[in-house]
Amino acid sequence: MSRASVTVRLTRSQLAVIRRHAEANGVSAYQAAIRVMEAGLAALMSTAVSQPSEDPTGSALGELLARTERLERLADRALYAGCAAYTYGRQVALGGARDAKALDEVLAQSAGEAYRRQRDLARGGS
Known part of the structure; x- marks a missing residue:
């Protein structure tokens, strides 16, 4: 069987789960990640072949x-x-504007002010 290298980006929580799995089973994080990948593929294949379990x-x-x-x-x-x-x-x-750059700056400033106001309101500020 030939192998192919695959790069996967994980969230911090996913990486933490893989590390805990590795520690619990006494394997490296790399080996745990491989096992997770294999288990996930097996689950996908079994779901595709048979009806999902209850x-x-x-x-x-x-x-x-x-x-x-x-x-x-x-x-x-x-x-x-x-x-x-x-x-x-x-x-x-x-x-009606003549200077697009100046207009963009004014719009960006207004949008930033509106964003800060809404963010402060959402955080309970006045």
């Missing part, structure tokens, strides 16, 4: 993954809407 932990994890996907799509749509609003607003503002 394991409550697996069901909960599946629900969390589905919610995460929905949140990612929502965040993506919100980012798109924000970018579109900025683009349309800038286009309207540039309609």
Whole structure:
């Protein structure tokens, strides 16, 4: 069997889980990561071949993954809407403006002030 090298970026919490697994099983973090990858692939393959089990932990994890996907799509749509609003607003503002750079600076300053105000309100400030 030939092998291929793969690089994966992990969150800190994922890395912490792999390290705890390594310590608990007396293996290196590298070996634990390989085992995690193999177990994940085996789980994917068994789910694709047979019906998913009625394991409550697996069901909960599946629900969390589905919610995460929905949140990612929502965040993506919100980012798109924000970018579109900025683009349309800038286009309207540039309609009568002569100096685009000066307008960009004013817009950036106003946006920064609005962001700081909203952040302070969200944190309970006045």
